[in-house]
Amino acid sequence: MTGLRQQHRRRIHEAISEAAISLFMERGFDEVPVAEVAAAARVSKPTLFKYFPTKEDLVLHRIADHQGEAAQVVRGRAPGESPLEALRRHFLEGLARHEPTTGLNDHPRVVAYYRLVFSTPGLAARVFQYMATDEAALADALAETTDRLTAELLAGQVLSAQRVLARRSWEALVAGRPIEEVEREAVSAAEHAFALLGA
8 A cells, every 4th residue: 555655646746847847948937836836737735845845846856866876876886996986987877878967868858957957046056055965975975985175075076077067968969969979078078077086
């Protein structure tokens, strides 16, 4: 019974998010009231807020799902693999899968999603809050292998580098360049970035 309840909650969660993102993409984040999202998803406003505490969460839960990922990569790395090498490998694997968080995904809905996030000041600011939380978690994981200052500096540099790399790939795709060409450049840029970090 618990499994069925969880499935039901997941379906409602996804239905609300899909309705919200579709409306926001069509008319803009600030132009669509939460009541309209609730009506489109066929739920009450209180139900919507049970699933998504803020309007921003309707959009950004897809990014929040990846919170703590870098710290998990460091802690779950293979024996003998350095933290930086594990993070490099993980990012390159993400590029190979065209993981949306790497910026290398040309599906029209993914491209439009990131346009919505980057062009809405409230959403962009909230992304930086997520990054700060991620940075602290990564610093904690790295501090298990080195001194605290080095851990904090490296965490900030790694996540900033990944943000720059993702933004470059997304902008190249928005400009209409073929994904195969962008992917080659993205892999080369990632190798360059992690080589700099390693130095």
